[in-house]
Amino acid sequence: MLIIWGRLNSHNVKKVAWAAEEMDIAYERRDIGGAFGFTDAYLAMNPNRLIPTIEDDGLVLWESNAILRYLAARYGGPGFWPADPAARAVGDKWMDWVFGYADAQRDAFVHLVRRAPAERDMAAVAAAAAASGRMMQRVEAALAASDWLSGERFGLGDIPMGVYAHTFFTLDIDRPSLPRVEAWYRRLTTRPPYAANVMIPLT
Ligand SMILES: N[C@@H](CCC(=O)N[C@@H](CS)C(=O)NCC(=O)O)C(=O)O
Structure with missing residues (x-):
């Protein structure tokens, strides 16, 4: 197993x-x-x-x-795992793009979740929130073309960003208006494996 x-x-x-x-x-x-x-x-x-x-x-x-x-x-x-490499590539690029997104969001998560209030660098939190909000605008633009980052159907390309989206929408940070990202996130929350493994308290 x-x-x-x-x-x-x-x-x-x-x-x-x-x-x-x-x-x-x-x-x-x-x-x-x-x-x-x-x-x-x-x-x-x-x-x-x-x-x-x-x-x-x-x-x-x-x-x-x-x-x-x-x-x-x-x-x-x-x-x-679509047999057509071109179809697979649609979501695949988002998987690796998310490592850059994770770097942008990291300080907001680390300071708000892993540090005691007195030890938080709120300037670093604000900078990370702004940087991740800017990167989320690219996700917003992509979701104008299809409901999922993987294309017309949920797929592998939605998974890494879906994990970070839960953190983004759960942290107490300023966020820009992102209606398509919010709708995509709401669609993810209806999936039981997402609820069970991702929508857990941030610790
Ligand atoms: N590029 C690696 C990064 C792995 C990574 O940074 N993991 C973190 C947790 S998200 C870690 O192992 N931190 C040290 C620890 O948990 O002790 C991957 O995608 O697997």
Whole structure:
């Protein structure tokens, strides 16, 4: 059975657990990283000292987007892994674009969620909110062309950004008007695997 290593309050672990459930893959998730620390056995699988890592049928794999692509190619069928490379590329680019978005949003999350109020740098929070709001305008523009970042149907390309969108809409930050992103986020919230793995308290 697929094993997903990583604490669920990690954005990158949420991606993998959510995707596995969307694809109906049976899995066991094991907490590690953050407050759980690491074991030597884990670090032998993933010397980066990062989560997530998966074990599947003899394969050990790290890097969350590589994991998503592997799961989609192996288990997702054409809905998650279109045979046509051009169709696949529509959502694929958003998966990697999101790493830049994560950098933009990071300080807002870290200071508002992981730091005590007295230790928060609110100027850094405001700068991160402004930067992520600007990047969200690109998502807003993309959603004018189709309901999903993956195209006409929900797909892999919606997963990384969907994880960060929950944080964006949950943090107490200033946000620009983003009606299409809000509608897309509302559509995500109706998906049970999203509710179960992503819409959990930010910690
Ligand atoms: N590019 C890596 C980044 C992984 C990453 O930065 N993971 C964070 C959590 S989101 C981590 O492992 N932090 C250290 C820890 O949890 O101990 C991926 O996508 O898998």
